[in-house]
Amino acid sequence: MFDVAVIGAGVMGCSTALFLARAGMKVVLLDRGAICREASGVNAGTLTMQMTRAALIPYALRAHEMWLRMPEWCDGGHVLATACPGLSVAFTEHEAAMLEERAHFRRQAGAPIELVTPARAREIEPGLSERVIAAGHCPIDGFTSAYLTGRAFRPALLNAGVELREDCAVQGIAPGFVLETAAGTVQAKRIVLAGGVWLQDMAAWLRVTLPIKVLINQLVVTERMAPVMRTVLGVASGLLSLKQYANGSVLIGGGWQGIGDRARGGLAVKPESFLGNVRLAAHAVPALRDARVLRAWLGLEAETADALPAIGPIPGIDDAWIIGSVHSGYTSGPYLGKLLAQAICGQAPELPLFPIDRLLAQEKAA
Amino acid sequence: MSYDIAVLGGGPAGMAAATEAAQRGARVVLLEESAAPGGQVYRAPPSGFIGPVDADRRAGDALRAALLASGAELRTGCRVWGVGGGPLVPQREPAAPFRLDALDSDGRSFAMEARALVLCCGTHERIIAFPGWTLPGVLGLAAATILLKAHGVLPGRRVVVAGAGPLLYAVAAKLLKAGAEVAAVVDLAHRTEWLRALPRLAARPDLLAQGLAWRATLVARGVRVIAGAGVTAARGDEVLQAVQVEGAWIACDALCIGHGLVPATEATRTFRAAHRYAPAEGGWVPVLDADQRCSVPLLYTAGDGAGVRGAAAAPASGRVAALAALHDLGLLPDHAAARVAPARDLARAAKAGGAMARMMALRPALVRAIPPETIVCRCEGVTRAEIEAACADGAADMNQMKQFTRCGMGPCQGRICGETAAELVGMHCGGREKAGFATGRLPLRPVPMDALLGEFDYADIPVPKPAPI
Ligand SMILES: Cc1cc2nc3c(=O)[nH]c(=O)nc-3n(C[C@H](O)[C@H](O)[C@H](O)COP(=O)(O)OP(=O)(O)OC[C@H]3O[C@@H](n4cnc5c(N)ncnc54)[C@H](O)[C@@H]3O)c2cc1C
Numbered sequence A: 001m002f003d004v005a006v007i008g009a010g011v012m013g014c015s016t017a018l019f020l021a022r023a024g025m026k027v028v029l030l031d032r033g034a035i036c037r038e039a040s041g042v043n044a045g046t047l048t049m050q051m052t053r054a055a056l057i058p059y060a061l062r063a064h065e066m067w068l069r070m071p072e073w074c075d076g077g078h079v080l081a082t083a084c085p086g087l088s089v090a091f092t093e094h095e096a097a098m099l100e101e102r103a104h105f106r107r108q109a110g111a112p113i114e115l116v117t118p119a120r121a122r123e124i125e126p127g128l129s130e131r132v133i134a135a136g137h138c139p140i141d142g143f144t145s146a147y148l149t150g151r152a153f154r155p156a157l158l159n160a161g162v163e164l165r166e167d168c169a170v171q172g173i174a175p176g177f178v179l180e181t182a183a184g185t186v187q188a189k190r191i192v193l194a195g196g197v198w199l200q201d202m203a204a205w206l207r208v209t210l211p212i213k214v215l216i217n218q219l220v221v222t223e224r225m226a227p228v229m230r231t232v233l234g235v236a237s238g239l240l241s242l243k244q245y246a247n248g249s250v251l252i253g254g255g256w257q258g259i260g261d262r263a264r265g266g267l268a269v270k271p272e273s274f275l276g277n278v279r280l281a282a283h284a285v286p287a288l289r290d291a292r293v294l295r296a297w298l299g300l301e302a303e304t305a306d307a308l309p310a311i312g313p314i315p316g317i318d319d320a321w322i323i324g325s326v327h328s329g330y331t332s333g334p335y336l337g338k339l340l341a342q343a344i345c346g347q348a349p350e351l352p353l354f355p356i357d358r359l360l361a362q363e364k365a366a
Numbered sequence B: 001m002s003y004d005i006a007v008l009g010g011g012p013a014g015m016a017a018a019t020e021a022a023q024r025g026a027r028v029v030l031l032e033e034s035a036a037p038g039g040q041v042y043r044a045p046p047s048g049f050i051g052p053v054d055a056d057r058r059a060g061d062a063l064r065a066a067l068l069a070s071g072a073e074l075r076t077g078c079r080v081w082g083v084g085g086g087p088l089v090p091q092r093e094p095a096a097p098f099r100l101d102a103l104d105s106d107g108r109s110f111a112m113e114a115r116a117l118v119l120c121c122g123t124h125e126r127i128i129a130f131p132g133w134t135l136p137g138v139l140g141l142a143a144a145t146i147l148l149k150a151h152g153v154l155p156g157r158r159v160v161v162a163g164a165g166p167l168l169y170a171v172a173a174k175l176l177k178a179g180a181e182v183a184a185v186v187d188l189a190h191r192t193e194w195l196r197a198l199p200r201l202a203a204r205p206d207l208l209a210q211g212l213a214w215r216a217t218l219v220a221r222g223v224r225v226i227a228g229a230g231v232t233a234a235r236g237d238e239v240l241q242a243v244q245v246e247g248a249w250i251a252c253d254a255l256c257i258g259h260g261l262v263p264a265t266e267a268t269r270t271f272r273a274a275h276r277y278a279p280a281e282g283g284w285v286p287v288l289d290a291d292q293r294c295s296v297p298l299l300y301t302a303g304d305g306a307g308v309r310g311a312a313a314a315p316a317s318g319r320v321a322a323l324a325a326l327h328d329l330g331l332l333p334d335h336a337a338a339r340v341a342p343a344r345d346l347a348r349a350a351k352a353g354g355a356m357a358r359m360m361a362l363r364p365a366l367v368r369a370i371p372p373e374t375i376v377c378r379c380e381g382v383t384r385a386e387i388e389a390a391c392a393d394g395a396a397d398m399n400q401m402k403q404f405t406r407c408g409m410g411p412c413q414g415r416i417c418g419e420t421a422a423e424l425v426g427m428h429c430g431g432r433e434k435a436g437f438a439t440g441r442l443p444l445r446p447v448p449m450d451a452l453l454g455e456f457d458y459a460d461i462p463v464p465k466p467a468p469i
């Protein structure tokens, strides 16, 4: 009998499991595949305040710090987290207005974003196009190599005593938190659902209806090239994220949508999204015209009805918890897992959770 | 541009498939990245290049002539980087057409559509890592043939030819003809392996005669043939100077080496078709029915890309695939009768080809012998020790190993290191089937951004609606 079973080993499940185990609980962490191979291992790894929803800025700021200091709290595990300035740019008057409005909200939430002139923006980012008419600058930004996430968490989880079961899909939950898997049952006193876009299916095991929308996000990476940029770059609408890694490759993202679904994963890029995304990137950093595109892939991101997170107790079922559906959830992930672990251990979390009652009520009303 | 059938790859399989389909009245396009169709074995010499007219040349010329007369549209110098549509577009009735994106010979990107797609992408060469394999002067047997056949260029003055399979003797014989000195032929197969294959090879007397002729050339010229041995190391000061065989160093300025051929499955993996691991056929191959149909509708694979069976079987399998595609599109009234002859040819040729393919299958002992500090993934500089450390850290399949190490993330996308790496992962996780393969993704080949972008206005970019604040 475990104290807690955490279902889903993405960044949310891993950090929750780690902090629960460190608080003295006997934890089992189950994933149907390998650790951090879904959203948490294939995302763009941008640690940006300028794409994060305003309500999440306080969490993201704390998590940003955690990523940069990951080796200190994760037994040396790291994701090559790199701090750099972030710029969000506008090419049209309409975008400039959007930029100003959004910077205002995020500044109120605690992100140190200042609006700068195009000339100043190009001092910060010499690779930037002449066509930029306004920019938001946030000195707190950065990125990671998200593909390292599983490798970074795994030893710390094991050291903390977490029992990690990969390739072990949970198929259902019988009363008394008896988890059914192909390899037999697992019982725990408490459960945490941390299933990314599959949270909807997991909630259904408990007869809870929680609609989760699936976004099929596309990413494109180039071959290594000489330095063309040194910031994390976005656009006012949030539909571009661009940075160059130390090895010279440039990662182009921003949430353009591809083809796929919950059952089959991310299947294929849509030609118009592929072209649109790389054109937008090259519009922002003209030197990208000389790049060669190496690979494009897709990952699945979860979104609730109000696009705010689902983190907290599951109403009506004692000792059942949920965590996920966080916009820019990679950025905030380690801190949110820590918060949920605090709540599960009976402490008052440092910052409020995002209880899901609101989402269930909406569902009933509809 | 819209077609009934698109054929990807203009080797013998693709040429025959396109010819068959076009002769029977379908609108067909054949896409080939080289300047002329021919593929690996029948690679066309450049225009104005007067090479020897051997059996290969004649067979290749016959396929090319039939293709030109068939009415199929031929697009050479056309590198296909994108495949999509078809089964990847969910729930469309009738099925969405396939879409191919390609760079034309001027480097511009263009798209076309087809109702059915026949993949004839051939193979990549397998080169199992060994100390020094990344030195300039070490090249694949395939690369050596391209130099010889298409450019009339020698890879070196004094060459060692090593590895497995009949290609060894073909390359050595061609090197001699072209004026190089062949320091040694180092064949992993023992003589007994060749003897065991003989009865099956006898199904194709023409090929057998060709093989014997190559051997005779080597004997006549006094070339040393070392059987049952391999190159264990290469050394040199910046460029290759010598290779090690059975403990002794042989001086040379080029090493042509290949450990067999691996079916090119990037496209079938991209379409999420079912695959099976068939080491005797070269590795992972798409699951096919008797008519070369993949597990997803209107997608076919023929030639060595469907499992290595050699150049003689390739045209027959191409024709079988084309006939199935015509039938599935409702363009062929009497499929049963039409397929009899090519299916028979295929069965016969596959027998001899299969015996050859088995000799070129991966030899796990080579992988086990790789020293820990030897680089396996040259694009990303990942060593055997690093791959095994990732396995010890819990990477139990190719995709996770790749995430943990970057092995296979570089420009070759695992085409060169994939076999060695998969074998290493398989040793740790319980076999190649468990190790699996890297997910297929676009582009099939790196694409210059400039070719994709074209000229555009900012207003034309279909930027989706902003994310919520
Ligand atoms: C392409 C892409 C780019 C992104 N870019 C960024 C970015 O730059 N910055 C940022 O902050 N955020 C980004 N995000 C968002 C971020 O990746 C996610 O918010 C975050 O990783 C979600 O973590 P998770 O743990 O909730 O979900 P996941 O990582 O998806 O984990 C869920 C886990 O549950 C497991 N599971 C599912 N069903 C079962 C079952 N039945 N039994 C057991 N286990 C099961 C899955 O296998 C999976 O491992 C991006 C997302 C995508 C897809």
Ligand SMILES: Cc1cc2nc3c(=O)[nH]c(=O)nc-3n(C[C@H](O)[C@H](O)[C@H](O)COP(=O)(O)OP(=O)(O)OC[C@H]3O[C@@H](n4cnc5c(N)ncnc54)[C@H](O)[C@@H]3O)c2cc1C
Pocket (backbone or CB within 6 Å): B008, B009, B010, B011, B012, B013, B014, B031, B032, B033, B034, B038, B039, B040, B041, B042, B078, B079, B080, B081, B120, B121, B122, B123, B125, B141, B142, B143, B145, B146, B167, B170, B261, B302, B303, B304, B305, B309, B310, B311, B312, B314, B444, B445
């Ligand atoms: C170096 C070498 C020498 C060989 N010599 C002999 C021999 O002497 N005798 C013998 O019997 N067999 C030989 N073989 C085996 C023989 O080449 C194959 O059995 C035969 O070529 C298989 O035919 P195919 O049509 O399946 O593939 P291939 O001949 O390999 O043709 C595949 C074609 O597809 C094209 N292609 C692939 N991907 C794309 C893309 N994305 N866009 C555009 N075009 C693409 C390639 O350019 C290529 O022309 C040799 C193989 C090699 C590698």
